[in-house]
Amino acid sequence: MNPNLSTFTIADFGCSIGPNTFHAVQNIIDIVKLKHLKESQEDSRVAPLEFQVYFNDLPNNDFNTLFRTQPPSSKQEYFSVGVPGSFYGRVLPRNSIHIGNTSFTTHWLSKVPEEVCDKNSLAWNKNYIHCNNLIEEVTEAYKVQFEKDMGVFLKARAEELVPGGLMITLGQCLPDGVAMYETWSGIVKDTIGDCLQDMATLGVTTEEKIEMFNLPVYFPQVSELKGAIEQNIRFTIEMMEIVSHPLEAVQLSNNFITSMYRAILSTVIERHFGGSVVDELFRQFAKKLSEHPIDFEKCKKQMVYHIVLKRK
Amino acid sequence: MNPNLSTFTIADFGCSIGPNTFHAVQNIIDIVKLKHLKESQEDSRVAPLEFQVYFNDLPNNDFNTLFRTQPPSSKQEYFSVGVPGSFYGRVLPRNSIHIGNTSFTTHWLSKVPEEVCDKNSLAWNKNYIHCNNLIEEVTEAYKVQFEKDMGVFLKARAEELVPGGLMITLGQCLPDGVAMYETWSGIVKDTIGDCLQDMATLGVTTEEKIEMFNLPVYFPQVSELKGAIEQNIRFTIEMMEIVSHPLEAVQLSNNFITSMYRAILSTVIERHFGGSVVDELFRQFAKKLSEHPIDFEKCKKQMVYHIVLKRK
Numbered sequence: 001m002n003p004n005l006s007t008f009t010i011a012d013f014g015c016s017i018g019p020n021t022f023h024a025v026q027n028i029i030d031i032v033k034l035k036h037l038k039e040s041q042e043d044s045r046v047a048p049l050e051f052q053v054y055f056n057d058l059p060n061n062d063f064n065t066l067f068r069t070q071p072p073s074s075k076q077e078y079f080s081v082g083v084p085g086s087f088y089g090r091v092l093p094r095n096s097i098h099i100g101n102t103s104f105t106t107h108w109l110s111k112v113p114e115e116v117c118d119k120n121s122l123a124w125n126k127n128y129i130h131c132n133n134l135i136e137e138v139t140e141a142y143k144v145q146f147e148k149d150m151g152v153f154l155k156a157r158a159e160e161l162v163p164g165g166l167m168i169t170l171g172q173c174l175p176d177g178v179a180m181y182e183t184w185s186g187i188v189k190d191t192i193g194d195c196l197q198d199m200a201t202l203g204v205t206t207e208e209k210i211e212m213f214n215l216p217v218y219f220p221q222v223s224e225l226k227g228a229i230e231q232n233i234r235f236t237i238e239m240m241e242i243v244s245h246p247l248e249a250v251q252l253s254n255n256f257i258t259s260m261y262r263a264i265l266s267t268v269i270e271r272h273f274g275g276s277v278v279d280e281l282f283r284q285f286a287k288k289l290s291e292h293p294i295d296f297e298k299c300k301k302q303m304v305y306h307i308v309l310k311r312k
Numbered sequence: 313m314n315p316n317l318s319t320f321t322i323a324d325f326g327c328s329i330g331p332n333t334f335h336a337v338q339n340i341i342d343i344v345k346l347k348h349l350k351e352s353q354e355d356s357r358v359a360p361l362e363f364q365v366y367f368n369d370l371p372n373n374d375f376n377t378l379f380r381t382q383p384p385s386s387k388q389e390y391f392s393v394g395v396p397g398s399f400y401g402r403v404l405p406r407n408s409i410h411i412g413n414t415s416f417t418t419h420w421l422s423k424v425p426e427e428v429c430d431k432n433s434l435a436w437n438k439n440y441i442h443c444n445n446l447i448e449e450v451t452e453a454y455k456v457q458f459e460k461d462m463g464v465f466l467k468a469r470a471e472e473l474v475p476g477g478l479m480i481t482l483g484q485c486l487p488d489g490v491a492m493y494e495t496w497s498g499i500v501k502d503t504i505g506d507c508l509q510d511m512a513t514l515g516v517t518t519e520e521k522i523e524m525f526n527l528p529v530y531f532p533q534v535s536e537l538k539g540a541i542e543q544n545i546r547f548t549i550e551m552m553e554i555v556s557h558p559l560e561a562v563q564l565s566n567n568f569i570t571s572m573y574r575a576i577l578s579t580v581i582e583r584h585f586g587g588s589v590v591d592e593l594f595r596q597f598a599k600k601l602s603e604h605p606i607d608f609e610k611c612k613k614q615m616v617y618h619i620v621l622k623r624k
Binding site: 006007050051052054059060062063064067068070073079080081082083084085089090091092093094095096 | 318319362363364366371372374375376379380382385391392393394395396397401402403404405406407408
C-alpha cells in the first residue's frame with residue numbers, strides 16, 4: 001500500500017438491498033485492515049486509513065432500504081455511499097476504487113438479445129422463457145450478448161480501478177458441455193414457463209405475451225467465461241477458482257425454491273405480465289413442484305466461479 | 313487547480329430529494345468547468361476533469377426519489393452518489409471534497425434542546441411550539457444548541473474538505489434585535505401552535521402532548537451567526553453576504569403558505585402527534601389564515617446569508 005494513502009475505497013457492483021453486500025464489504029475491510037496494521041508496524045510513515053464504500057445498483061434499486069438497514073454508523077468502520085447506475089457503463093470516476101466486488105450479478109444481462117423475441121429470427125425462443133440451451137441459435141444470441149456485456153463491465157471497471165486495484169468477481173456458471181435444461185435451476189425456469197402456458201390456456205395471460213417474454217439472464221459455460229475475462233487486456237488474472245455451487249449439495253425444499261424464485265423473478269415478470277399474474281403464477285408453480293418434485297440426484301451440477309483480477 | 317487533478321468532488325449537505333440540489337450542483341459545476349477550461353488553455357499539462365457529486369442527507373431521506381428524478385445519466389456531467397448520514401458528524405473521508413454546499417439546512421438542529429421540554433426548567437416552552445424569542449431562557453437554550461451544532465458541522469466539513477476547498481453556506485437568519493414572533497414565518501408557527509391548542513380543546517390531541525412538542529429549528533441573529541462561523545479557526549471567511557429574504561418582497565397567498573408549511577413540518581408533527589392529526593391541523597390552519605391573513609407590511613423582515621468559507 002502507498003504509505004500516503006489515507007482513504008481506501010471499495011465498491012460493490014450490483015449490491016441490491018443487503019444484507020449480503022454488508023458482509024462482503026466487511027470481509028474485505030477486515031483483510032485490508034490486517035494488512036495495513038502489519039505495514040504500519042513495519043513502517044511508521046504509513047498514514048491511518050479511512051474506508052469509503054460505494055454501494056452500486058440500478059437507480060430503481062431500493063436504496064432507502066439499503067441505507068436504513070445498514071449497520072448503525074457508530075458500529076460502522078466505513079463511510080457509506082450509494083451509487084445509482086447500471087454497471088454496464090461507468091458509474092464512478094477514473095482511478096477512484098482500490099477494490100471492486102461483484103457477487104452473482106453479471107448473469108443479469110443489460111438486455112434480452114433482440115433476436116430471441118423476433119418471430120422472424122431462427123433464434124426466436126417461442127416456447128421457453130429463458131436460455132435453456134435447447135435451441136442452438138438462442139444460446140448463440142445469449143452468448144453474444146453475455147460476451148458484449150462482460151466486455152463493457154470489465155472495461156468500465158478497468159477505468160474506475162486504480163492501477164494495481166483488485167476486482168473480485170463471484171458468479172455462477174456451467175461446466176463445459178452441460179446445458180441449463182439439465183440443471184435444477186434450469187428445470188425450475190422451464191417449469192415456471194410451463195405454468196405461464198397453463199395460465200394462458202385459462203385466459204389469465206396470453207400466448208403472445210409469453211412468446212415475447214424472455215429472462216435477461218445467461219449462465220456461461222466455464223470456457224466461455226474464461227474467454228470473456230481474458231478478452232480484457234487491462235487486467236491480469238490473479239486467481240480463478242471454479243467450485244461446486246453451495247446449493248447443489250443440499251436437497252432444497254419446495255417452499256424454499258418457490259420463495260427464492262419468486263424473490264428473484266417477480267419484478268421482471270410483473271413488468272411484462274402485470275402485477276396480477278405473480279400470485280397465481282407462483283401458486284401454480286408450488287402446486288406443480290409438489291406434484292413433480294425436482295430429482296436433485298439426476299440434475300447436472302452448476303458451478304460457482306471466484307475470480308480475482310488485478311488492474312495493470 | 314492542481315494540474316494533476318482528475319476528479320473534482322462536490323458535496324451537497326442536506327440535499328433532500330431534489331430538484332433544488334441538482335440546480336445548486338449544476339451551477340457549481342458550470343463555474344468549475346469554465347475555470348478549468350481557462351486553465352487548460354493556458355497550461356497543456358492540466359488533466360481532463362471528471363466530476364463526482366455526493367448528495368448527503370439523513371438515512372431516512374427518500375434517496376429513491378432523489379436517484380430516480382435526477383437528470384438522466386446521458387445528460388449528466390457528473391457521477392452521482394448518495395451519502396446517508398447526519399451532517400452533524402463526519403459523513404465523508406478526510407480531504408475528499410473540493411467544494412461543499414449546504415442550502416437552508418443548518419437551522420434544523422441536531423435535536424430540540426432538552427430544557428425546553430422540561431417542566432422544571434425556566435426554559436420550558438410550555439405554550440409555544442418553537443423558539444419565537446418571547447422567553448429569554450428558551451432563546452438561550454436554542455442558541456446554545458445552535459452554536460454547538462454549527463461547531464460540529466464546521467468541524468466535520470473542515471476535515472472532509474481538501475486544504476483550499478470551499479464551503480458554500482446559504483441560510484436564513486434574523487437581523488440583530490428582531491425576534492421570530494415579529495416575522496411572518498414566526499407568526500405562521502405560532503398560529504400552527506394555536507391550532508394545536510384548539511385541537512386539544514376538541515380532544516383531537518392533548519395539552520400534555522403539545523407541552524412536550526418543540527420544533528428543532530433555530531434562526532440565529534446575524535451577530536450570533538457570525539460568531540458561530542468565526543469560532544472555527546480552520547476556515548477563512550472568503551465572502552459573507554447578508555441580504556433580504558427573497559420571499560419577503562412578495563405577498564404570499566394563504567394556499568402557498570399552507571402548502572409550504574405542511575411540506576416542511578408534516579414529518580416532524582406526524583412523528584410526535586401521529587399521522588391522523590396532520591390533515592385536521594392544516595385544515596384548521598388554512599381556516600385561521602383566511603380569517604386572519606398575515607399582514608406582511610407589518611412584519612419584520614428576515615435575512616438570507618450567503619457565506620463562502622475556505623479551508624486553510
